[in-house]
Amino acid sequence: MSIKAKLTNWSNSAKRYLDNTFVFTLIAIFIGLITGAIILAFAGFNPFESYWAMAVGIFSKPKYIIYTIIKATPIIITGYSVAFAFRTGLFNIGAEGQFIVGGIVAALAGYFLHLPPVIHAMVAFALAVGAAAAWGAAAGYLKARFGVHEVISTIMLNWIALYLSNYLVMSPAVKRAESEATHKILATARIDLFGVWKVSEQGMAWRMENRFFHDLLKPDINIGIIVAILLGVMIFLILKKTTLGYELRAVGFNKDAAENGGINVNRSFMSSMAIAGGLAGAAGALQVLGVSLECVNLSNMEGYGFDGIAVALIGGNTPAGCFLSGLLFGALKYGGGKLQSMMGAPREIISIVIGTILFFTAMPKLIRYFTSRINQKREEK
Amino acid sequence: MLSDIGFILGTTLMYATPLIYAALGAAISENSGVVNLGLEGMMYMGAFIGATVGYYLGNPWIAFLAAGAVGALVACLHGIACISFNADHVVSGIAINFFSIGFALFLCRIFFDGATMSLSLNFDQKMPRPFNGAFEPNSFGDLVFNQYATVYLAFILVLIVWYLLYKTRIGLRIRSVGEHPKAADTLGINVSRVRYLAVILSGVFAGFGGAAMSIAIVSRFSPTLISGHGFIAIAAMIFGKWKPQGAMLACLLFGSAKGFEIFLGASGLEIDLGIFKIGMSSQILAMLPYAVTLVVLVGFVGKAVAPSAVGLQYEKEA
Amino acid sequence: GKKEKQDPDSTSQSGVMKVGMVSDLGGVMDQSFNESAWEGLLRAQNELGIKIGYLESNNNSDYGPNLESLTDAGNSLIWSIGFMMGDAALEAAKANPEQKYGIVDMAYGNNTPPNLISVLFKSEQASFLVGYIAGRMTKTNKVGFIGGIKGFIIDSFDYGFHAGVNYANADVKILRQYVESFSDAAKGKSIANQMYQQGADIVFHASGPVGDGVIEAAKEKSKWAIGVDKDQNSLAPDNVLTSAIKRVDNAIFNIVSDLQKGKFAGGATVVYGLKEGGVDIAPSSDKHVPKEILSEVAELKTKIIRKEIVIPYNAKTYEKFYIAKQ
Amino acid sequence: MKHIDLSKKVVEMIGVTKKFGDLTANDAIGLTVHQGEIHALLGENGAGKSTLMNVLYGIYTPTKGQIRINGSPVEISSPSVAISQGIGMVHQHFMLVKPFTVTENIILGKETAGCFGKINMNQAAKDVSKISEKYGLQVDPLAKVQDITVGMEQRVEILKALYRGAQTLILDEPTAVLTPQEIKDLTRIIKNLTAEGKSIILITHKLKEIKESADYCTIIRRGKHIGTVQVDQVDEQQLASMMVGRTVNFKVDKQNGAKGGPVLEISGLHVKDNRGLPALKGLDLCVRAGEIIGVAGVDGNGQSELIEAVTGLRPIESGSVSIQGKQINNLTPRQIHGRRVSTIPEDRQLRGMISEFSIAENMILENYYKPPFSKKGFSQTAPIKENAQTLIQRFDVRPDDPDYRAGALSGGNQQKMIIARQIANNPDLLIAAQPTRGLDVGAIEYVHKALMAQRNEGKAVLLISLELDEIINLSDTIAIIYEGRIIGLLQNGDADEKKIGLMMAGHVN
Ligand SMILES: Nc1ncnc2c1ncn2[C@@H]1O[C@H](COP(=O)(O)OP(=O)(O)OP(=O)(O)O)[C@@H](O)[C@H]1O
Ligand SMILES: Nc1ncnc2c1ncn2[C@@H]1O[C@H](COP(=O)(O)OP(=O)(O)OP(=O)(O)O)[C@@H](O)[C@H]1O
Numbered sequence A: 001m002s003i004k005a006k007l008t009n010w011s012n013s014a015k016r017y018l019d020n021t022f023v024f025t026l027i028a029i030f031i032g033l034i035t036g037a038i039i040l041a042f043a044g045f046n047p048f049e050s051y052w053a054m055a056v057g058i059f060s061k062p063k064y065i066i067y068t069i070i071k072a073t074p075i076i077i078t079g080y081s082v083a084f085a086f087r088t089g090l091f092n093i094g095a096e097g098q099f100i101v102g103g104i105v106a107a108l109a110g111y112f113l114h115l116p117p118v119i120h121a122m123v124a125f126a127l128a129v130g131a132a133a134a135w136g137a138a139a140g141y142l143k144a145r146f147g148v149h150e151v152i153s154t155i156m157l158n159w160i161a162l163y164l165s166n167y168l169v170m171s172p173a174v175k176r177a178e179s180e181a182t183h184k185i186l187a188t189a190r191i192d193l194f195g196v197w198k199v200s201e202q203g204m205a206w207r208m209e210n211r212f213f214h215d216l217l218k219p220d221i222n223i224g225i226i227v228a229i230l231l232g233v234m235i236f237l238i239l240k241k242t243t244l245g246y247e248l249r250a251v252g253f254n255k256d257a258a259e260n261g262g263i264n265v266n267r268s269f270m271s272s273m274a275i276a277g278g279l280a281g282a283a284g285a286l287q288v289l290g291v292s293l294e295c296v297n298l299s300n301m302e303g304y305g306f307d308g309i310a311v312a313l314i315g316g317n318t319p320a321g322c323f324l325s326g327l328l329f330g331a332l333k334y335g336g337g338k339l340q341s342m343m344g345a346p347r348e349i350i351s352i353v354i355g356t357i358l359f360f361t362a363m364p365k366l367i368r369y370f371t372s373r374i375n376q377k378r379e380e381k
Numbered sequence B: 001m002l003s004d005i006g007f008i009l010g011t012t013l014m015y016a017t018p019l020i021y022a023a024l025g026a027a028i029s030e031n032s033g034v035v036n037l038g039l040e041g042m043m044y045m046g047a048f049i050g051a052t053v054g055y056y057l058g059n060p061w062i063a064f065l066a067a068g069a070v071g072a073l074v075a076c077l078h079g080i081a082c083i084s085f086n087a088d089h090v091v092s093g094i095a096i097n098f099f100s101i102g103f104a105l106f107l108c109r110i111f112f113d114g115a116t117m118s119l120s121l122n123f124d125q126k127m128p129r130p131f132n133g134a135f136e137p138n139s140f141g142d143l144v145f146n147q148y149a150t151v152y153l154a155f156i157l158v159l160i161v162w163y164l165l166y167k168t169r170i171g172l173r174i175r176s177v178g179e180h181p182k183a184a185d186t187l188g189i190n191v192s193r194v195r196y197l198a199v200i201l202s203g204v205f206a207g208f209g210g211a212a213m214s215i216a217i218v219s220r221f222s223p224t225l226i227s228g229h230g231f232i233a234i235a236a237m238i239f240g241k242w243k244p245q246g247a248m249l250a251c252l253l254f255g256s257a258k259g260f261e262i263f264l265g266a267s268g269l270e271i272d273l274g275i276f277k278i279g280m281s282s283q284i285l286a287m288l289p290y291a292v293t294l295v296v297l298v299g300f301v302g303k304a305v306a307p308s309a310v311g312l313q314y315e316k317e318a
Numbered sequence C: 001g002k003k004e005k006q007d008p009d010s011t012s013q014s015g016v017m018k019v020g021m022v023s024d025l026g027g028v029m030d031q032s033f034n035e036s037a038w039e040g041l042l043r044a045q046n047e048l049g050i051k052i053g054y055l056e057s058n059n060n061s062d063y064g065p066n067l068e069s070l071t072d073a074g075n076s077l078i079w080s081i082g083f084m085m086g087d088a089a090l091e092a093a094k095a096n097p098e099q100k101y102g103i104v105d106m107a108y109g110n111n112t113p114p115n116l117i118s119v120l121f122k123s124e125q126a127s128f129l130v131g132y133i134a135g136r137m138t139k140t141n142k143v144g145f146i147g148g149i150k151g152f153i154i155d156s157f158d159y160g161f162h163a164g165v166n167y168a169n170a171d172v173k174i175l176r177q178y179v180e181s182f183s184d185a186a187k188g189k190s191i192a193n194q195m196y197q198q199g200a201d202i203v204f205h206a207s208g209p210v211g212d213g214v215i216e217a218a219k220e221k222s223k224w225a226i227g228v229d230k231d232q233n234s235l236a237p238d239n240v241l242t243s244a245i246k247r248v249d250n251a252i253f254n255i256v257s258d259l260q261k262g263k264f265a266g267g268a269t270v271v272y273g274l275k276e277g278g279v280d281i282a283p284s285s286d287k288h289v290p291k292e293i294l295s296e297v298a299e300l301k302t303k304i305i306r307k308e309i310v311i312p313y314n315a316k317t318y319e320k321f322y323i324a325k326q
Numbered sequence D: 001m002k003h004i005d006l007s008k009k010v011v012e013m014i015g016v017t018k019k020f021g022d023l024t025a026n027d028a029i030g031l032t033v034h035q036g037e038i039h040a041l042l043g044e045n046g047a048g049k050s051t052l053m054n055v056l057y058g059i060y061t062p063t064k065g066q067i068r069i070n071g072s073p074v075e076i077s078s079p080s081v082a083i084s085q086g087i088g089m090v091h092q093h094f095m096l097v098k099p100f101t102v103t104e105n106i107i108l109g110k111e112t113a114g115c116f117g118k119i120n121m122n123q124a125a126k127d128v129s130k131i132s133e134k135y136g137l138q139v140d141p142l143a144k145v146q147d148i149t150v151g152m153e154q155r156v157e158i159l160k161a162l163y164r165g166a167q168t169l170i171l172d173e174p175t176a177v178l179t180p181q182e183i184k185d186l187t188r189i190i191k192n193l194t195a196e197g198k199s200i201i202l203i204t205h206k207l208k209e210i211k212e213s214a215d216y217c218t219i220i221r222r223g224k225h226i227g228t229v230q231v232d233q234v235d236e237q238q239l240a241s242m243m244v245g246r247t248v249n250f251k252v253d254k255q256n257g258a259k260g261g262p263v264l265e266i267s268g269l270h271v272k273d274n275r276g277l278p279a280l281k282g283l284d285l286c287v288r289a290g291e292i293i294g295v296a297g298v299d300g301n302g303q304s305e306l307i308e309a310v311t312g313l314r315p316i317e318s319g320s321v322s323i324q325g326k327q328i329n330n331l332t333p334r335q336i337h338g339r340r341v342s343t344i345p346e347d348r349q350l351r352g353m354i355s356e357f358s359i360a361e362n363m364i365l366e367n368y369y370k371p372p373f374s375k376k377g378f379s380q381t382a383p384i385k386e387n388a389q390t391l392i393q394r395f396d397v398r399p400d401d402p403d404y405r406a407g408a409l410s411g412g413n414q415q416k417m418i419i420a421r422q423i424a425n426n427p428d429l430l431i432a433a434q435p436t437r438g439l440d441v442g443a444i445e446y447v448h449k450a451l452m453a454q455r456n457e458g459k460a461v462l463l464i465s466l467e468l469d470e471i472i473n474l475s476d477t478i479a480i481i482y483e484g485r486i487i488g489l490l491q492n493g494d495a496d497e498k499k500i501g502l503m504m505a506g507h508v509n
């Protein structure tokens, strides 16, 4: 699991990025969809109809697109988290736990603090990000101080975060009666748009008259995706334009040389894991402040962090790549539901498709081999 | 008292077993230089195939072998990607997890009439327990040693893998391609062949690990049966410093922490420290195995060094 | 299978009624109450000739979009299965006043919108009965309860069972432990093992798939386990003594059938207890439970139905029940 | 030349061409080696010597050309084929598995195994001892390779080839890392081998060695065959100019500058090595402004630890290190840079540069956070680029593109880049560790001039090198390090190779 190895791989792919990676990824997506089609056909579903149902289910109404975006937002950001750590030589399997920490802190701050609107949301967000950053930095600290591999520590911290969150959710002061969730956050902390108004009597009355907007308002529209864009720009700037980014990348690529050059490698591990943790925490906070408005007692990992790994890897560990692959991911997941409701096809197809896409993005060499064969054939003709 | 210890030891063994299989797989694969994050998916497939073959054929050993075989098949994909086509090991491994988890559930629906759980094996079609009846029920010996054959097999396999890696020709070659593939290549060793062998073996072991769950610990497959075991096994392998025996100890540590957790969970949910009592909620207890692992790592385990070429693709000619 | 295939636009044209359901995280075929709900729909499909369909949820954020998808698909009634979906169902009902919804295991009291019907099951009643059986049948005077994750739904099983055991025999000690998981079957098995080792001979679980492990332990140690939600005897015919079952299928079928006849008790909370055939002990109980105990159980049922005994469902009501009994 | 049997051509390479993409590394090269011959291969860095040998050893498949072994054409498709054809190769970068023992490294791929594939390690170790005695190549069969000296590593490499029955042995720059004694041993071993009828292909940049041991020399320039000469008919100057295509100046101008006060003072320094064993045991050393102190010694006597202790990379147990009179014990590397100390590290790719970074980014490795390269935490692209352009011009780094990836530079240019950065820091003390390792004469000439210029500007220079010639040529004072102590100081005038060599082996007087 040598990170240096990963980085070398990454830098190799970075070299290719401009000319080919995007194309390769598109080809991989194509192969993924074909694989899905074959399996659908094998199981007795018409693949064309199935994909058509999916496409209709994703694109045919504006609200579907909004659902897709809402679904994509958290995994875009956990994707950033994983990608950022990768770029600085660390493998953050812990986005899952950092997401949970961000979520629960946002839920607590959103309910217990009493602040004016906007400020409340910002404070809750900041606290959540701070807590998750500390959670991430803990893994960085263990690596720096004790040489504990971040893969182990982040896996362990994921489970600890899960149970800690459940403990908090179920503690008497926090738990909402007749539920297994925290109290709903206060309206002042919410970052969804028209969330309160749209279900008020007034709002409902207006909606009944404006059917188009009525439909449009059904999803939990929130500012998450805008924050995601801002965070993406921020990561890009940190990595490419700042001194901190220089430092973190240097450590990521060659920590011995960085150390020799005077960079504090241990501090760098911690900063990098703190930023990665903060990002995942931001995803959790946005989910709570904008969509769920509460934290529930989790019986298992929800998979935001693990999906983030796939998003980061398909996205070539760049912010823009994560953004696009996160959207794709969100669309597939949302569309997968449509596949089930419209066609009765099992939604596991989507995992298979995502796995296949990822599998083939890992193998530019194979794709290059195929494309060159095709070109050859063409030339022969 | 003795029976409490017996219970904790028995639970330790039960918990550690599937992890030991997968951790052995991780150790073999990484010693050959290939990172295998796909273990989770391979265990998943193994658990499903084990339960399914067991259900339809009624023979636990065939089921167990079939689980190993399907693990090998999935591992082949990982091998093709990482060894033949220079894929990034991490990406391929994560891809395999998505793929196999989806595929196992998909197949399960086909074989079990739309359900994502298989049907239960008959009790007498599960793995045998070689020492069943050899001890008084509930005696110390019974609690510790009345385990499924998969438990004993896991420990035998630790020994075999240790022997294989450190005493035999193929082991020397596996480790050499993990440390310095080019050196091995210049000595006429077929790096790809050795790595394929190691990766496929790791898949076999992961498959066994899955089946050890679905045809021994319980008797059917369900979608949450394997949840994070593969990753914990990888952590255990790193914890064990890339050695099979070390990985085994790490798994046992983890298992015993689980045993303690359950034991403490029964004893009234309160720890009396004389001066004051700490209420131990079951959520706090549930953190125990993970926290213990971290504490032990920090306190007792020095820095470990991975095989130098782990995660690197080897291309014969640039 | 293909039979669930749906055509989104068919309702209005063919006039065939469509009913859909959204499962919670366990999935439709969870061999538990999601599946039971689906069986109710299947029965409605066969007997009433309606069209049915489902959507599964992978995590908590799926509920809302899934309900919306089914709403767009032109269903006459959409079921949400499980209290986890409580908020999502309420929100959907408010946003779509013309669409009818139903939810299982969740009540909103006076706030129930007129287009939403909620169904509660008195799990504590069934738990009480299996508790009674356990209390009567234990030879060691020790029985166990294993819960998945603590919460108000599992509480009703927990306290109902406690009350039942206690009612049968106040000397029986009850071991209780929570798994903190609905998936870690190995942990369920270890906990059951420990309970059996400490002398319990009957263990009741309310823990979803974790119960696989509990039943496994019973098999290995040749002890009794009591199943939950559905008749779990088939998992271990010689070791599952009885099961506290929840007839979600009946509730769903009845309400769909009413709807077809034009009746829909929207805005109300329908309670399914013993009386309504909503909860019960498993039919297979007669395999292992002696006749006389079963007849005592039958008597108890009448008493419960007549409200001569009111079964507790949480710590507070349990305390009262306890006091009342003294 | 007495062993050469001109009638037996053991290796013939005919018109061998090897292309890497667009780059032609070997362009129709011919090479003939007879039995019992030592054939030198000479060429600048990147001339294509290693490539040609890798083709012969089956690591690369040639784009064009033919290879004949003992007169019959063979297609060497893999190292196994080469091995079976009696070819052995000691690679420029050793191909040793560090955590393995000497024996394991030697038998790897040709293990004899008993039942269940078990290797009988004791037997194998005995076999290894046997052949090591036979050829006079001393090794400890049970030592781990990570614990042995470079000299022994080399012997292990040669044994690996002999164990496989090599008739023709390729040695790719075998002396680059050896001490004079070890080089002498190696020369003796090579001669022994030819006496047994084996042939040697020797790649080296050291003309003196070619003169001393080789029979023939083939010169390659930019992938092209320039010529093959009989070594005893040419002199070093001729060889050098054939190699680079111009005349080369070996001597460095040493002006008699004025020595200043002490810049680096080390007294009683104790430091542990990676395994926690004492590496420096009370080392004393003083470097003054305007002088070059050369530390000579056999590899593994504490040189690496000395550099690391002075640069803040390794904790100091006791003793003191001072710069300009102020103690710098256990300061961080950055604080030590702040005291105007610059280092050309021993292993340039490991510690000196970040391969994935551009030249420009590498040029600011110590100063990236200072203005003008950083303002308010933001990197300033223009000054960074400008800085790189200036240094590229001044130190003749090729190609002159600041955005070029550093890892893609040739070894010599990588070294120039690092030296440029360190000298640009304008240090009071410059530590140069193995500054010319693996460089060709042209590049060496350049580095030596740069070091001398520092001295002449009144800076203190601490030179640590395994190249005795380099030490003798450059140093004002030579300090001999042995087992973690400086056991003697020789003024440049009274230092000769023999005297130093003896002291390096621990003989004082
Ligand atoms: N590269 C490899 N990959 C996988 N298995 C191998 C590899 N090399 C050898 N083996 C296994 O080890 C056994 C012995 O192989 P090997 O070719 O080394 O024997 P050999 O030819 O008798 O030995 P030697 O190479 O010393 O002549 C083979 O049966 C093969 O299964
Ligand atoms: N695997 C490779 N891929 C691409 N280019 C290569 C490869 N190996 C070598 N080259 C290039 O081929 C040329 C010849 O390299 P080679 O290593 O043979 O030189 P050399 O004469 O051995 O130099 P040195 O004295 O530095 O060892 C160089 O320009 C080098 O960059």
Ligand SMILES: [Mg+2]
Pocket (backbone or CB within 6 Å): D049, D050, D051, D092, D172
């Ligand atoms: Mg070379």
Ligand SMILES: [Mg+2]
Pocket (backbone or CB within 6 Å): none
């Ligand atoms: Mg062989």
